[in-house]
Amino acid sequence: MTKDVIALTERMPDTVSMLAGLLSGGPDLQVRTLGDGAVVQLCNAEGRPLVSIEAPMLLQVPGEAARLLGPDAEPASGTAWWIEARAATSVPQAEELAGAFAARLTMMLGGTIWPPDVPGTTDPAHPVDTSGITAVPAPAAAQPAVDMLTPRTAIVLQDRPVVPMTSWLSEALRAALESDRGLQIVTPGHCRISPALRSVLDAPTRWVVQDERCGYYDGTSGAVLRWEDGAFVPDRDESGETPVAESFADLRPTDERRLIVSFRTVHAPEADLVLGGALETVWRKLTGAPPAGWSTAEPVNVPWSRRQLTDLAYERAPRPTWTAVVGHPDRPAFATLRVIRTPKGVEEDVTLTLGYGPGEEVPLAELPALADELVTRYGLASLVCQLREAGRDLSVPPRLELPPVPVGFALGSEEVREVGRAHASRTPLREAPVRLGPASRPGYYYGLGDGEGPEGWEAMKTLMHYLRSGGEDFAGAAG
Structure with a gap:
């Protein structure tokens, strides 16, 4: 490792x-x-x-x-x-x-x-004997994070309590994708990954977990893997199906919860635009304090500053800017924020996750007012709120967790115009939508339940089908 x-x-x-x-x-x-x-x-x-x-x-x-x-x-x-x-x-x-x-x-x-027990720390005054040491050549593209490079993939071995999206891994991912390779991160079964790293795991990038029973499996899907032609690929049984690792299927009920708030805002590309306001507003409403820090990799090391975030996005434009944002230790909160230029303007795509322990109330009642402020002040396009049964610390384990259940959805003013105001204001849901923003150009918030059962998914499905039937341009509004 x-x-x-x-x-x-x-x-x-x-x-x-x-x-x-x-x-x-x-x-x-x-x-x-x-x-x-x-x-x-x-x-x-x-x-x-x-x-x-x-x-x-x-x-x-x-x-x-x-x-x-x-x-x-x-x-x-x-x-x-x-x-x-x-x-x-x-x-x-x-x-x-x-x-x-x-x-x-x-x-x-x-x-x-x-780690505190790493070799070489007991007598630092004396140099390590390095006589006769031999080593393999430097990895391709001089990537110190890469342990093995094949024509198909770059392999990185990690063994930490929580594997983060470090600058090492970020650079290795960039180099792998530029060379038409996947990045595969191999860990023991006791490791978890950070939500930032989880957010970039998409084919051909994969989390590979070592397992005593099946050898290897995918840490996010549970698919049993095998090594073939220089990469870990899904294994197949006699029927052609990929089995799920028993270790992954070890579902562990918990009294802890996570609230996931995902939203997209669109701004006109004005000279005085300062980014991050929508995220800070949501953070304050749900935690009582602003974010603690931000960075382009983990560990997050820079105190929160909207001005610095904006300057970085401006320097990188028209390329997208991805950042990780963390909260104070007493209230687990983590967000990814992606800034991108589009034909509509400057878009901010945010996913904020907050952790709650047993006895801590999840502030679902705050969501309509939160959506109202995003519509009124920050050009909200769409918002999805979900609740899931998962650990308060927000790290991602290599095993099955129950999927999040939708509890709320919102459309901004422009999206309501595309759907049709009359259509958006009357839905087949039991609960009437809450009007957001100015009466002349309203948005709407749709309550979908309390997240404690599967009803939220059925309500979300019904709502999406209904809204899409109201406007030809609505297909991407819920993205």
């Missing part, structure tokens, strides 16, 4: 401490940089990589270390410098070298190491 080591230091790494860490393998190792200095690699005499080290990242968002690595990793001050080292999986000494690098940093700067 992967040999990742993370140093969480109390003080900022400087030239002296980084040099001391890089000398943890003695003076005979070579040092080179990738990505304009974003990655430093320790290499053997032949120039083959042993350890790849990402540039230090100031973790300014409280709770991120605990969310991804466990409560013991959370720095006492709430902030820390996150320095991630990835050891070559084919070299036994590489993990010890990565551990010694992290130990030297924390010895000089204070802090902790994850």
Whole structure:
């Protein structure tokens, strides 16, 4: 499995401490940089990589270390410098070298190491013996996150409590797709993945889970997998069907819930446009506070700033901008926000998920007022609210969870115009819709139930069929 080591230091790494860490393998190792200095690699005499080290990242968002690595990793001050080292999986000494690098940093700067029992940390003052080390050549396209590359796929091995959408994985995914390959992330059965990583898992990208009983299975669908022609593919039984792994089918009831709010807003591309307002409004209404931080990868390390988010999207336009957004540790909340230019203007696609434990009330009564503000102030196109039985911590396990049940749906003013106002205001649902926004250009919110039974799906199906019969241009309004 992967040999990742993370140093969480109390003080900022400087030239002296980084040099001391890089000398943890003695003076005979070579040092080179990738990505304009974003990655430093320790290499053997032949120039083959042993350890790849990402540039230090100031973790300014409280709770991120605990969310991804466990409560013991959370720095006492709430902030820390996150320095991630990835050891070559084919070299036994590489993990010890990565551990010694992290130990030297924390010895000089204070802090902790994850995992705490990694080899190489007991005597950081003495260099690791790297004599005679051999290593495989660097991965194609110099991707330090890739453990195996085939003509069909890039394989990444991971073993963390929660596998996040790191900058390593983001770059590996980009390189794989550009080379017409899939990215397949292989983990043991005890690992979970973050909602950010789950949001990008779409063919040919796959989460592959090792399993004692069936070998391998897909962590999101449960399909049993086999290795064939350089990739993990669905296995077939004698009837041609793909079986579901028994480990995946282990459904575990829980009293915890997740509220999922997905919506799309459209703005005119004006010079003074500031993005993120709709997401912040929803976040405040449902949690009582704004988001805590945002970033283009995990861990989320930048305090929430609509201005900075807008500047980044402006710099990247017309390319889309994808970001992850997190809340404060006392109220689990996570969102993905995608900004894209379309013929209609500047669109923001948001999926916000909030976790609730036993006894915590899910604020379903707030949803109509929330939709009203989105229509009135932020150009709401459509909104879907769903409730599901799943863990409060929002991480995704490699096993079956009950699907979310729709509890509410909303259309913005422009979508109501396309459907027809009279048609949109009268539906076959038992509950009359709630008018949103100005009377001259209204939107509508449709209640679909309390999410505690399958009735929500039937109501959603009935509503979609009815609305689509009212306007030829409505086909994409619920996307």
